[in-house]
Amino acid sequence: MSKKAYRGKDFEVYFDSEKCIHSGICVKGMPEVFDLKKRPWINTDGAPTDKIAAHIDTCPSGALSYRYLSSPST
Ligand code: SF4
Structure with missing residues (x-):
């Protein structure tokens, strides 16, 4: 894996x-x-989730992905 x-x-x-x-x-x-x-090496609580999600979307290879375990914070 x-x-x-x-x-x-x-x-x-x-x-x-x-x-x-x-x-x-x-x-x-x-x-x-x-x-x-x-x-x-990944601190999932190190920044607001929407900011982490937006940053992950810039990963050029698709190696990073994410999912919300509850509703995204607004
Ligand atoms: S390709 Fe690898 S090093 Fe580059 S942003 Fe994605 S996970 Fe990070």
């Missing part, structure tokens, strides 16, 4: 290492959530 889940309070992020093309967009654009020096 190359896909891992990173669960937060009301949001879950998925990372598929086989799809990642190592562009670095995730870590450069949102280091408070995506930090390769930390374990786990």
